[in-house]
Amino acid sequence: MQFAVAKRLTALALVAAALGAQAAPSTVPHFAPVGDHFELDGKPFVIRSGEVHYARVPREFWRERLQQMRAMGLNTVTTYVFWNRHEPEPGRFDFSGDLDLAAFIRTARDVGLKVVLRPGPYVCAELDFGGFPAWLLRTPGLRVRSLDPRFMSASARYLKRVAQEVAPLLSSRGGPILMVQVENEYGSYGDDRDYMAAMLAQFREAGFDLPLFTSDGPSPSLLERGTLPGVTSVVNFNGNVDAVKRAFAQFASFRQNAPRMSGEYWAGWFDSWGSRHAKVSPAMAGEAVDYMLGQGISFNLYMAHGGTSFGWMPGANSNGTNYTPDTTSYDYDAAIDEAGRPTRKFHAIRAAIARHLPAGEKLPDLPAPTPTISVPRFSLIESVPLVDTLQSPIRSKMARNMEAYGQGYGFILYRKRFEEAAKGKLELGEARDYIHVMADGATVATVDRRRSESSADVSLKAGSTLDLLVENMGRVNFGASLPDERKGLMDQPSLGGKELNDWEVYPLPLADLSGLRFKRGAPERSGPTFWRGKFRVEAKGSTFLDMRGMGKGHVWVNGHHLGRYWRVGPQQSLFVPAPWLRAGGDNEIIILDLDGAPDAPSLQGLPDPVFTTSG
Structure with missing residues (x-):
């Protein structure tokens, strides 16, 4: 759905205005795309990057992880910025402690790594709601990743604050941040050129006056939908050397005389609850890196170190019917495992990089990792018992979704008291995501969205209390279902065909x-x-x-x-x-x-x- 905006500019005009901020400087830029390659201080530069998300790793581990990446042979670290972590409530920003983005970037610089920054505002990343803050869903009808002025206003505020945090560290000021990504894999989501142009303009207006880029799958159709004229484009994919060749052949059919880079080479994969544990061959990853470096192709290993989706951070996938929530572990079968230990994949990639080091460059020694213990x-x-911890309820005629009660994460409990005995099929409609149906505090059934379940048989005595404890298992982070991922009860429950009203509602964020x-x-x-x-x-x-x-x-x-x-x-x-x-x-x-x-x-x-x- 398109939203009307006052004096809406065309995509071309917005792109031209944004690119106008990139007037050619009189001196050689610190970093720039030049023809078919990147240059650093006027010399050709191949980006050897690995991804790690600082918000998934305790701050005390940052230096150790970054030193390990440097020892693997990488010269750059790539990181997403998670909007939902940095602005937990509208206008209330947090860049402290484990969220100190500038400190993370300075640490990377100190250990010899350049930085590629991906602020979103959409990041995917197997993160709840693709990194969007849950409070956006409190506004009925608001559409993320669109020209909805309510969303655009919020994203502009966020991007401006991120730019303020990192301004001295941008390559345009001689800093380690080489370039910054606009949006993320938009070609896999939509085709609103005006939206992407408006996003580009927001980045420029926020103060990101360095090279920008977009990131999409390698097929020409995805690149056509997700790229911007005059803005560097990188491609995301996985697989063996043949897959690498196919990806860049596709890219070449879309754009020529442009730097070649794998913005995400998926050297591992994530896990979902109830699925098989993901594994990717170390030898295949090493061979792909070896090939890319032999061809002068820049790359970013997704992930070099996955870390952990602590707390309520994990997201989910859905094709509109099937719902698959992601696990807490974000180990990703990465080269550096969840505990920070180099794996066989680490050594395979390190050996591949060592074969292509520029003259005079040597790999640093590998630091000893923090031990793991029994x-x-x-x-x-x-x-x-959880039911004995409940405080004062919100009285609600209708059962509404979690966000309608001002809640973003955790559980929500809906309570209904029955004066008379009741028996039959309890119909919940679409309930998100995992429901414990309890009678007088004891579980009598569960309803699992993963299995497309929506009902349970119940039998209640006169005077009984029915509790529906609904767990938010993670908002969808990818695809067409993303904008509507509210949690809790989406429909009015009924029992034996009779709609149930007059609820006591207990938000349980468990913060x-x-x-x-x-x-x-x-x-x-x-x-x-x-x-x-x-x-x-x-x-x-x-x-x-x-x-x-x-x-x-x-x-x-x-x-x-x-x-x-x-x-x-x-x-x-x-x-x-x-x-x-x-x-x-x-x-x-x-x-x-x-x-x-x-x-x-x-x-x-x-x-x-x-x-x-x-x-």
């Missing part, structure tokens, strides 16, 4: 667990339960919590939300970074197990992750 098995000895009141021992009733325990760590190191004895839920350690676990796999452990553990002291762990967990749950920490091999 944690002896420990018990969780305190508990409290602060300090108010939970635990009691020793297991709860008297079954159903979703919080458990708490302590464990000691004597040595410094990261660990993987073995979750194979639990069902489905979330884990917090020392206040850090590690993310989701689920017995369906393939992920069966949760990464705990060393900086979040207290060596030589007690560590607090809280688990919300939606299945209630065994009477005496216990966990242990392992030095390596656990994945099942099939879904």
